[in-house]
Each structure stands twice: as structure tokens, then as C-alpha cells.
Amino acid sequence: MxxxxxxxxxxxxxxxxxxxLAGRLIIRGVSLDDLVAKxxxxxxxxxxxxxxxxxxxxAGRLISLIGDARLSLxxxxxxxxxxxxxxxxxxxxxxxxxxxxxGTDFATAVRLMAAPAVFLPAVLRLRAGEPAIRxxxxxxxxxxxxxxTNGILPTAEQAAGLDAYLVTIADHGLNASTxxxxxxxxxHAGLTSSVLGALGALMGPLHGGAPGPVLDxxxxxxxxxxxxxxxxEELDRGERLMGFGHxxxxxxxxxxxxxxxxxxxxVAAGQVDGQRMALAEAxxxxxxxxxxxxxxxxxxxxxxxxxxxxxxDSLGFPREAFTGVFAIGRTVGWIAHARxxxxxxxxxxxxxxxxxxxxxxx
Numbered sequence: 001m002x003x004x005x006x007x008x009x010x011x012x013x014x015x016x017x018x019x020x021l022a023g024r025l026i027i028r029g030v031s032l033d034d035l036v037a038k039x040x041x042x043x044x045x046x047x048x049x050x051x052x053x054x055x056x057x058x059a060g061r062l063i064s065l066i067g068d069a070r071l072s073l074x075x076x077x078x079x080x081x082x083x084x085x086x087x088x089x090x091x092x093x094x095x096x097x098x099x100x101x102x103g104t105d106f107a108t109a110v111r112l113m114a115a116p117a118v119f120l121p122a123v124l125r126l127r128a129g130e131p132a133i134r135x136x137x138x139x140x141x142x143x144x145x146x147x148x149t150n151g152i153l154p155t156a157e158q159a160a161g162l163d164a165y166l167v168t169i170a171d172h173g174l175n176a177s178t179x180x181x182x183x184x185x186x187x188h189a190g191l192t193s194s195v196l197g198a199l200g201a202l203m204g205p206l207h208g209g210a211p212g213p214v215l216d217x218x219x220x221x222x223x224x225x226x227x228x229x230x231x232x233e234e235l236d237r238g239e240r241l242m243g244f245g246h247x248x249x250x251x252x253x254x255x256x257x258x259x260x261x262x263x264x265x266x267v268a269a270g271q272v273d274g275q276r277m278a279l280a281e282a283x284x285x286x287x288x289x290x291x292x293x294x295x296x297x298x299x300x301x302x303x304x305x306x307x308x309x310x311x312x313d314s315l316g317f318p319r320e321a322f323t324g325v326f327a328i329g330r331t332v333g334w335i336a337h338a339r340x341x342x343x344x345x346x347x348x349x350x351x352x353x354x355x356x357x358x359x360x361x362x
Contacts, residue, residue, distance in 0.1 A: 243306030
């Protein structure tokens, strides 16, 4: 038995390959660098879902279909009551998703891609005492999410930044939430069930919960000059530095570079504080240096969470909503894996080794 199933091959997939030694991520034959450089959310969604349903799927059609689905799902916003708004945003979003019908068809997949993009912005605005904004089906997913969250059309740089994020985190091998989606799908439950189960796995702090604390760390450091001293004190107390280290990557997480690159045009356009970016870069450099000094035998490089925090903050998302935004992007990966499991796999039923008490023989 291997604790945590390390190195256990549990599925064969054509969807993504995570090369932790080389620091490389491939999505259906396309490297992450190439994918982010030329793709919107709908492009990567079409790539992941191609061949998973009977329908022909292309990015242009998905923009229209997902846009129409966003509009039809807005009726659910009227059901958001004070009890839902009292929950953390991602939990409220999950509760609204649970009201959707289950199914295994393409229409269900489209509805599930659209739903969190409508529900999360609505919850955020209603929690802030502002009215929810009706979706615009003519817009791309990234543009409409930002418009429904912030109340204004995003700039080109902002829309490109969110697209880069949604593309970057769309799929990432057999992580905990994706494995959960495949297990549920292997029972021939519907896609809504798979997505809800995956979302539950994502909400654990060991999987999807660290981007917000990255901002807490930057707030505490304050200035670039304080970075090394503050981080050293944290390590002396045995604390973990948020945004560094990864279960799979033995080198720098390639998604961190993609998101840092997505931030640069937003900074250059003056849409995010350049001093904040300078602080983040100083903290990153100091953290990587200290971790190499303290733990030379453990690869603890920058991971996706570090620049996720900076990017989503610059786009107007409160830190308590970061897990929900992650779910918006990852839902298409969960759907693709669920469909792949149904089409090519079988019921997932591993064995366990009993180590409890054994009744005495008579």
C-alpha cells in the first residue's frame, strides 16, 4: 500500500499530463505556454470536451451556448436567500449548483460550465448589498464574469488576465477533486453529481484553499525591505510559506509563470498597483532563497497559488471567493474526466487492507 496513493496509476487519460520533474503541463497535446498564449476559456473547453459527446464542439459555438445558458440560469438568483448569503461564497455557490438537474448529456455539461460563472458573481454582489447583474449572452465567459462581478465591462487586459487564469487551471492531472469526479462518474451518476463531489474535494485547504492566505502574507510583510526578515521569522516558528511547494512539481510550477505573465499587461496598463507587484516579486525571491537555504533537499518552488492571489485580487475578486473562481475554471476539466471515465473506464473499486481487531476463534 502507498499512503496517499503516491505513484499509483489509477487511470489512463488523453486530457492532461503533469510532468513534475520537467515542470511541464500538457493539455491534450498542447503545452501550457502555447495554450495560454493563444486561447480563451472557450478554446480550452472545446479542446478538453472534443470527442466526449456526440455533438461537434468548437469555441465559437461554446461562446453562444454558454452565454445562453448563463442567461437562463439567472432565474436561480432569485432563490438566493439570507441563509445562503450567510455562507462562504463557494458554499453558497455549491448549494445553488445542487439545485440543478443531473444528466450525462452535452446540455448538462454546458449548464454546469455556465452555472458557477453566474452564481458566484451574484452571491458576491448580494453579500455586498448590491443587486445581481443579469448575464450578457453575447460576451465571452471571462468578460461576462468580470462584468457581473464588478458592474462594468472589463478592459482588454483584465479579460485576457481572467482568460489566462481559467485556461491555466482548467485541468491538472488526477488531483483530488478530479479523481473524485472520476470515481462518481464511474458509478454512472450524472455530471452534476460528479461536479458537486469534485467541488467538495476542492474546498479542503490541502487542495484549493491557499491563494487567499498569500495575500495575508503580503499584507503582513508590507514592504519589499521587510520580506526576508518576516519570512525568516515565520520559518523559525515552523510556519508554512503560502504559495510555495507542490506535491507533484519538483521544480517551479509552470502555471506560476503563466499567471505572472498574465499580470504584466494589467500592471503596465496601471490597473493594478505596481508597488504591490514589486512587493510580491520581492517576497517570492526571498522565500525561494530562504527555502533553498533551510531545506536544500526539498524542492519548494513557487506554485500556482502565489500569482493566482495577485491576479484574482487585481481583477476585483475578494479573497474569500478565490476557491469559487478556481471552480469556475476547473469545472470543464471535471466534466471532461467524468466523460472519459464513462466512455473508457469501469467502476472504480479499490481494495483496502484491514488492520483492525480480529474476533477470536471459538
